[in-house]
Amino acid sequence: MTSFISHFRSAWCADAGEARREILAGVVVALALIPEAIGFSIIAGVDPRVGLYASIAIAIVVSLLGGRPAMISAATAAVAVLVTPLVRDHGVDYLFAATILMGLVQIVAGLLRLDLLMQFVSRSVITGFVNALAILIFMAQLPQLTGVTWHTYAMVAAALAIIYLLPRVTKAVPSPLVAIVVLTIVAIWSGMPVRTVGDMGRLPEGLPSLALPQVPLTWETLRIILPFSLTMAAVGLLESMLTAQIVDDMTDTDSDKRRECMGQGGANIAAALVGGMGGCAMIGQSVINVTSGGRKRLSTFVAGAFLLFLLAVLGPVVGRIPMPALVAVMVMVSIGTFSWNSIANLRRHPPTSSVVMLVTVAVVVATRDLAQGVAAGVLLSGIFFAGKVRRMFAVERTDGVPVRYQVRGEIFFASVDRFTRAFVAEAGRAVVIDVSTAHFWDISGVAALDKVVARLRRDGSVVEVIGYDRASADLVDRFALHDKTGVELGLAPH
Incomplete structure (x- = not known):
């Protein structure tokens, strides 16, 4: 029991004060998810409730199964743009079937430890990803700022003022939540001619229900949905892994990315079973959550649960939230997401x-x-x-009896041309090639050594290769055409 309580406090909340911060952060995220989910539904060509139900299911399930606390997952544009042709040509039930298969693929990816591929994504790529996403988040707000009255600009300015100035007075309540509430009250009281959430699309009524996709269980169905499922799974995992890394950096904590892969898969299956589309982690909403105080699973769970409450109980009120308030929140997110240090760097x-x-x-x-x-x-x-490793390479020739070539550095596909050009015709002289300070990485390097030895022997030289390290010796023994690496060739004891 003590262990369970300790685990719960660590993963969900430690005390009442932390629980309050987590809940308030989740409320802010839930409000920001509504227009996003509706917009993504429009992109996919489906009813708004498909995106909203997906956001509810994915957020709740990921809070339970995911490996990165405080990260927000829901319906996303990255997945929505991929399924437009599928919905257009085959209907929404094929979308649900493809989303279930997407989830299964992601679970398999987690079991196969494909999350380890993130090790090959450099810091420069992650910084570029973050900056590009910040730009896209800002650009996505521009349609809400064109062809509107001055009231919209005034409300955006007022919301930004609340967001940035309120924390100087108090941090008891997240400033984005205060901005949304205050501007909603002002918009309803004054009747300002501004766009509202309800103008984005019809909000669903009632709770989502469990249902299986109405598609034939045939090979033809699999042929139709498999390409979409594989692409959705890959894009979803890529964005989720990158977002998890960003939240890791923001919170100075680690995450279980293998568990996150499988959690994303389970969440997408659950979304499809309640009539939702596929999704993945959202960097914008994750930044909102973290900057609002969210650090644990509770904030992610509240985001999904409160969104469900809003749609089921407070639908009419939610529909009257002014879009300028949410635009201001997303502008704040874009500014906070962009890595400004990268410009100086x-x-x-x-x-x-x-x-x-x-x-x-x-x-x-x-x-x-x-x-x-x-x-x-x-x-x-x-x-x-x-290219950098290619330059970490040198061959030094020492004249004598025998002629000695000292090879230093890494021999692989990018350095083989320089390697072969470093050896000259020796006209029948004895030649020793010392590779004790070199390493052969691939069959291209072994083939280059074969080429050098064969060329020197055609010129009448007696060639001896010495100094292989153990890994290079194994590679040469398996793939070389010239003499193997036995004792006569001086195997180096590495």
Whole structure:
């Protein structure tokens, strides 16, 4: 019992004061989720309740099963844009079936430890991802600021003033929540001509119900939904893993990303079973949650539960929340999300790191696709890394009897050309190639050594290779065509 209580306090809340902060943070997130979920439903071409029900189910289930406390997951644009053709061509039930399969794929990905692929995403790519997302969040607010009256701009300014100035007076209540409540009261009392949440789309009435997708269980159905499910699962996990890393950094805590993969999968299955679309972690709402005081699972659970309460009980009131208040909150999120230090670091960091960051930002903003931007950044990071390691290589020739070549550095696919060009014709002289300070990484390196040995022997030279470390020796023994690495070739005791 003591262990259970300790675990509960650590994961959910430690005391009444922390519980109050977690609950208030979750309330702010729930209010901010409503227009987002409706907007994403419109993008996917489905009824607003599909996005709203998905946000409820995903937030609640992830709070129970996920591996990153305080991170908010719900319906997202990254997944919504992928399913538009599926909904258009086959209907919403195929969307639900694809979402269930998406969840199963994510659970398998967690079991296979695909979360470890995050180790290959550099800090420059993560910074670019964050900056691009901040830009996209800001750009997403622009439609709410065009073709409107001056009242909208005045309310946005007033909300931003509350958000940034109230914490100087008190932090007892999250300032975004105060801004939303105050501006809602003002809008209802004054009747200002501003857009409201209700103008975004019809809010659902009542509670979601459990139902299976009405699709035939055939190979043809699988053929239709599998490509969408795989893409949704990959994009969802990518955004969730990156967001988890960002929340790790914001809270200076670690997370269980394998558990998060499987939690995301379970949440998407649950969303589909209550008539929701797929989703993943949301960096904007996660930033709102953390900056509002959320640190534990309770804030994530409250976000989903309070959203359900709002739609089921307070639907008419929610529909009258002015959009300028929520726009101000998202502007705050975009400002807080952007890594402003990265601008100054453009001059201080290595040029290759800055290029990776800028390319990631440019591709994400241009394509509105986070996956493409991150893929471009990772690919460019790999190319720059290979180029850097390629230069960590040298061959030094010492004339004598025999002629001695001392090889230093890493021999792999990117350095083999320089390796082979470093050896000259020795016209029948004895040659020793000392690789004791080198390492062969792949079959390209072994093939290059084969090429050098064969060329020298054609010229009449007697060639001896010495000094292999254990890993290089194993690789040469398996794949080399020239003499193997036995004792006569001087295997180095590494």
